[in-house]
Amino acid sequence: MENGIIYNSNLHFEHQRWKGELAFWKDELKFFNNRLSELVTRWTNKDVLAQLEHYQNEFVLHNEVIEEMLEDIEEHETRIAGQSKTGADALDTQMVKKHLEFRNRLETQRHIYSELKKEFFRFLEKYM
Known part of the structure; x- marks a missing residue:
């Protein structure tokens, strides 16, 4: 960001970083679901099975959030591409505002x- 101007290339770079991070999370969730599958075959205790279901639900929800975020990034990328075709290199204020809101959403x-991973690892330590 030079002279207070946010360039499309900077936003594109940040989008690429975010997409990589989200893809990593998706891969981790696959690994975590595999661990859940292993535990389901080992345990019959209702409390443990309830916890397994809880984590399974959390992973499904988190995966849905990842998909939604990836779609939002693609939508923003499409808008950047459209703007770039017009020869404009800096984004309008509304698009920058959306980008900053998304950054905050990703931080959250x-x-x-x-926190979910920490909880899940403590659970795995106890029941694996």
Whole structure:
């Protein structure tokens, strides 16, 4: 950001970073679901099974959030591309505002996901 101007290339770069992070989360969720599958075959205790279902639901919800965020990034990328075709390199104020809101949303999701992983790892330590 030079002279207070936010360039499309900077936003595109940040989008690429976010997409990579979200793809990593999706891969992690696959791994976590595999761990759940292993535990389902080992345990018959209703409390443990209820916890397994809880984590399964959390992983499904988190995956849905990831998909929604990826769609939002693609929508923003499409708008950037359209604007670039017109020769404009800097975004309008409304698009920058949306980008900053998304950045905050991603920060919140990072925190939520991090806490979920911590809980899940404690659970795995106890029941694996």
